[in-house]
Amino acid sequence: MIQNILHRHRQGPGDLWVQCARCHELIYRKEFEDNYKTCPKCSHHARITASERIEMLADPGSWVEEDAGMRPADPLQFESLGKAYPDKVAEEQAKTGMDEAILTGCARIEDHLTRLAVCDFGFLGASMGSVVGERVTRAAERSAAESTPLVLVACSGGARMHEGIYSLMQMAKTSAALAQLGRARVPCFSVLTDPTTGGVTASFASLGDVILAEPGALVGFAGPRVIEQTTRQKLPPDAQSPEKLLQHGMIDAVVHRRELRATLGKLLRLYTIAPAKGKTRRNGRERTANARAARSTMPS
C-alpha cells in the first residue's frame, strides 16, 4: 500500500484558502473547487472522494447506487496491532461515511446511460477485498446483461491484507467478469487516478477498452517504495506517471479532471452508436427496461 501524504491538499490559513500540496500556492477555495479540486497554477490533482467524483461525472440526479449495504466479512479472523478487522472496518466506515472502498451504480454521463464503479482512497487506501471485488464483478455482470457501458474510476493502494487469499482471488474474479463483459461486446472505460497500484492495476483497472489517467497520478504495479527498496535504485519523480505510461504505450490518454466528463461523454457516444440511424434512442429505452427487469430479479 502507498503512503503518500504529499498528495493531499492541506488546509490553508482560514477556510477561504487552500494550499496546493505540490506548488504550495495559496488558492482561493472557491476557485479550487470550481476547478474540480485541481490547482489552477500547477494543475496538481487533489485526491477526491467517490461521492465527489460521481457528482463531477454524473448528470444531476441520475445516480442510483447499487449493492448498497454490502459489507466485508472477516473470513480469516484477522487481527492487526490488537485490533480485529471488523473493528478496523467500523473505524473506516465512521471516518468516511462509506460502507466500503468502492461505490457502484447507474448514472447518466452527458445523457448516456452508464454503469459507474468508483474507488475511494479514503477507505483503507481503496484496498481490494471481497466487497470491492464483488461490487466490480456485479457491475460488470449487470452491464453485460443490460448492454450498459461500464466506467471504472480506479485508485488503490493494493490488496486488502486482512482478507488474505480472498483478496488475491478478487483479481481473478474481476478480470473474469470484464472478460465476460468483452464477450458481450459492451465497452468498458477505465480511469486511473492517484494512486492506482497493486492488484487493482493488475486486474480490472488495466482491462478497460480505453484507459485514461489523470495528470500526475501514481500508477503502477509495485509502489515506488517497494521498487526502491528491492532494486536500491532511486526513481525519477515522474517514473510511474501517466505521462510516462502514455509514452510506454500503456494508456490511451492523459485527461485533466476538468475534461473528464466531456471525454467520457464523447467515448460513450462513439462506442455506443447503433448501426442503423435512429436506433440509439430505442435501444436506450430497451436498456432501461432491461435494467429494471434485471434489478428486480437479482439474486440475493
Added chain:
Amino acid sequence: MTEHATAEPWRIVQIARDPKRPFALDYIAMVFSEFFELHGDHQYADDPAIVGGIASLDGRTVMVVGHQKGRTTNERLHRRFGMARPEGYRKALRLMRQAAKFGYPIITFIDTSGADPSLEAENRGQAWAISENLAEMVELPVPTVAIVIGEGGSGGALAIGVADRLLMLENATYSVVSPEGCASILWNDSALAPQAAAAMKLTAPDLLAAGVADAIVPEPEGGAHEDYAQAGAALRAALLGMLAELDERFGQGVALDVPALLADRLAKYRRIGVVQEAQPQ
C-alpha cells in the same frame, strides 16, 4: 495467538522457500517423459524467471509453464529469484494460446514470491501483462491445472495460476503478498513476518479450507527436498488424477465440452469471496 500457532506456518514458509527444494524444471524432468523448452515472448525478450514448453504426460501432449528459481548465486540472479517480468508473463500467455489452438491441456507450476518489482518491469507494463493473463486464462478452451510447488506470492503467482484445478504441495504456501510484505505494510516491520504468515492463513490446508485449492499433494517426510523421486512421483500421480477427473467430467480431445468446462471455471472464481449483505435485494 499461541506460540505454536505462529511457529508452524512460519516453519512451512521456510520449507516452501528452501533452495534445496525441487524447482519447476526438476519436476518437469521427473513428471514428463519428454520436454522441449520454448523460449521468449516473441515480442521483446526471454524471461529466465518463467520457463515453459511442450511436453508429454503419459503419452499425451501437454503445455507446461512455470516460475523458475535458481540454486547457485549466479543462477538465482539469472532467474531473478523466480520473479517474472512482463515478457515472462507474455511468454506464458503465448504458450497457453498455442495450447488452446492445438487443444493441449495446460499445466502450470507456481513458485514465486511475487512479480519483479523493478522500474524496467513497470515500464513494460507489469500490471497490464498480469491482468491480460488473468482475463485470458479464464477463457482458455482446454483443461488447465495449476500446482503451487513452493511459494505462491501475490499477483505474480496468480498470473499463471487461474485454472480449472489448483493443487498445492503439502509444504507450499499461497498468499496475497509475502509475509514480509504484509508485516511491512501493516506493521511497518518486516521482522514480524512470522506473525503475518500465521495471520494470512497461507498453508495448503488453509487454502483447501478456503475453497481455493482443490487437493494437497503429499510430500516426503521432512519436505520435497528430502526425496526428489518420491516428490516427483506423488506430483505426477496427483496431476494424472486431476486430468482424469477433468476428462471424466468434460470429455477429452474432440469430445471436450468446452462451454461446460468454461462455465465451471468461471463459476469457481465467481464464488470466491466472503461478504455480508444487509438484506437480500
